[in-house]
Amino acid sequence: MKYALFDENSNLQTCLIEGVHPIPASAVKVDDKLFIRLTQEADGIWRRVGDEIVKAPFPQVTPDYAQRVADERYEREDAVVSVEGLTVATSRDSAGMIYGAGISAILDPDYRCNFKTLEGFVEIGAQQILAIAKAVRAHVQACFDRELELLQAIEDGTYSDEMLKEGWPDSMPASPTSEPQ
Template sequence: MKYALFDENSNLQTCLIEGVHQIPVSAVKIDQNLFLRLTQETDGIWRQVDDEIIKQPFSQVAPDYAQRIAAERYEREDSAVSVDGLSIATSRESAGLIYGAGLSAMLDPDYRCNFKTLEGFIEIGAQQILTIAKAVRAHVQACFDRELALLQAVEAGTYSDEMLKEGWPDSVPITPIPAPQ
């Protein structure tokens, strides 16, 4: 004899075989065909509804579009831009350093510093620092603006997966600088 045991939510908990398992009073007697279906068909949830055992489809889990879009934005944000022929990293750490140099440049128009681009160090002055800071900030803001547009498309029901790779600001491919020898 074969049995099915259901939990307090009427979901199949396990199948039992008399002589092999101890059979609780709450177990439901089933025939061999149903036993095979219950143990082999895993494309749904088996439930006991009234006195009938039925298979219901798994509930659909909606994709987490907000998380996917935010991850893509972060990847695009953490890239590089080209400013006056210089490749400038736009990671949060780099942007913070650039914004700090920009503040110094705003306070002192004669400010100069050695600045590390993706190609290496250069000496730049206040005006060029501000140009770089504006370009980095514009890139980062454009990434957030694209994220917002995609989230609005999700909300409006017009989003498609192809949109995730489109419409982001241009960036420069990052080529690692060789370590000093």
């Protein structure tokens, strides 16, 4: 004898064979033909509806476009920009360090520091620090602005997958060895 066992939502949980498996009282006896279909046809969801066992299509899964856009923005945000001949990482860690140096530069126009670019350390002054902070902030903001445009296109129903790779600010991809200042 062959049986089908269904979960609390009436979805097929497993198939059982008497003498091989323990058969719970809630199991439903099925003939050989249906047993083969239950175990071989994986193109839908088998359900118990009343006294019948029917196959329903898989539910349509709508992609989470907003999450895809946010993920792409985050990836684009973590890049590299060139400012006054210096190559600077725009990752969140690096940007935080840069913004901190920018505050020091605002408070003290004579402020100088050893700043680590992707090529190595350079000594820079307050004006260069502020130029770097502005460039990094502009890059990051442009990424968020593009994300907003894409989210609006999703809302308007004009979004297409091709748009996800277009329209982002120009930058170089972040190097795997890029470090914050």
